[in-house]
Amino acid sequence: MSELDLSVIILTYNEELHIKRCLDNICPIAKAVYVIDSFSTDKTIEIAQNYDKVKVLQNKWENNYAKQFNWGIEHAQIDTTWVLRLDADEYFLPELLEECAVKLPLLDENITGVVMKRRHIFLDKWMKRGTYPVKMLRLWRNGASQCEQRLMDEHMQLFYGEQVEFEYDFCDHNLNNLTWFVIKHANYAVREAADLLDIEYNLYGSSVSDDEKIMNHQAKQKRSKKHAYAKQPLFWRSFAYFIYRYFFKLGFLEGKEGFLWHFLQGWWYRTLCDAKVYEIKKACGDDPKKIREYLKTKYGITIEKK
The missing domain is CATH 3.90.550.10 (Spore Coat Polysaccharide Biosynthesis Protein SpsA; Chain A)
Structure with missing residues (x-):
């Protein structure tokens, strides 16, 4: 070649x-x-x-x-x-x-x-x-x-x-075991939670300028769906997302591996993200400044505000 x-x-x-x-x-x-x-x-x-x-x-x-x-x-x-x-x-x-x-x-x-x-x-x-x-x-x-x-x-x-x-x-095609997979997603959860909170409260300004970016159609569609997802009730949305993937998108046809994939990555992980959102809101209320400071001090998450 x-x-x-x-x-x-x-x-x-x-x-x-x-x-x-x-x-x-x-x-x-x-x-x-x-x-x-x-x-x-x-x-x-x-x-x-x-x-x-x-x-x-x-x-x-x-x-x-x-x-x-x-x-x-x-x-x-x-x-x-x-x-x-x-x-x-x-x-x-x-x-x-x-x-x-x-x-x-x-x-x-x-x-x-x-x-x-x-x-x-x-x-x-x-x-x-x-x-x-x-x-x-x-x-x-x-x-x-x-x-x-x-x-x-x-x-x-x-x-x-x-x-x-x-x-x-x-x-x-990751070759690590399921323990690695679960730990990886547990570490991702707080960042995903922060991203969802950014959409809701404009914490960092990273979620409001998508119209200025040249992205492929599916990426724009995915981003639009994520904004809609962020407006749905906590915990209910993760369950609904799993149902959509596993049943409506026929994930159940992929056997045991399919169940584990959609359950772990589509429901468990998303529920953990919501749990992090709940934890942060419980500690900070609806104050964007407090949320940003909480994310920085508790999780070391920061991004330059646009």
């Missing part, structure tokens, strides 16, 4: 379980790969440095994905036409690799972003129903995009130009 005029940015922290699979998958089509590492203590860096195309940069993690990713864009000294965002536990299907090789060099200059479909593989099974496909802008012309500054649900936003959608998928 031919090498493309493409650089890849991958954020890592203790990803020795995934990084080789990821690099083996993407290096054949990439000119350069930049691993932005948050001072891993496992073999992540050692593995990454075995690849000639890979350059490892390290930067302290400040509990902010967008800030870390945009630091990578700024410091990687990218000189290729195209840039790709990829997580360490993700990889392209062979069909998508081929599609990139064929289509990317032929795109018109006005096309500055490429939207791709992500499929979740949970407990080694593709979750075809309930949430698929998730369409995300992951590939853009150098200088045309950055990661939007949000607490959660960060999308790549284009500054100019138009987008096209590729046909084939990339996979989100």
Whole structure:
């Protein structure tokens, strides 16, 4: 497969379980790969440095994905036409690799972003129903995009130009066990709660400027649904979301793995987020200033107000 005029940015922290699979998958089509590492203590860096195309940069993690990713864009000294965002536990299907090789060099200059479909593989099974496909802008012309500054649900936003959608998928396939999965989402819950409170109280101003961003249709639709979700009653909304995914979107057809995926990620996690919202409101009332201070002192969450 031919090498493309493409650089890849991958954020890592203790990803020795995934990084080789990821690099083996993407290096054949990439000119350069930049691993932005948050001072891993496992073999992540050692593995990454075995690849000639890979350059490892390290930067302290400040509990902010967008800030870390945009630091990578700024410091990687990218000189290729195209840039790709990829997580360490993700990889392209062979069909998508081929599609990139064929289509990317032929795109018109006005096309500055490429939207791709992500499929979740949970407990080694593709979750075809309930949430698929998730369409995300992951590939853009150098200088045309950055990661939007949000607490959660960060999308790549284009500054100019138009987008096209590729046909084939990339996979989100994490190999860690369920204990890791639950802990990860427990850690995400307070950030998701803060994001929901931001929508309700405009704590940081990160949820009110979406009309100014060039995002793909599904990303805008998802953001609109999240704003509507934030207005619904606590706890009821997480239950309703699970019912929608599991029954109306036919998640129940994915067997035991499907039940665990939609229950844990669609109900338990969302209920935990609501519990955090309840906790914060109980402590702070409806005072945005108190909520911001509570999030900062209790959870170390802060973001520059726009």
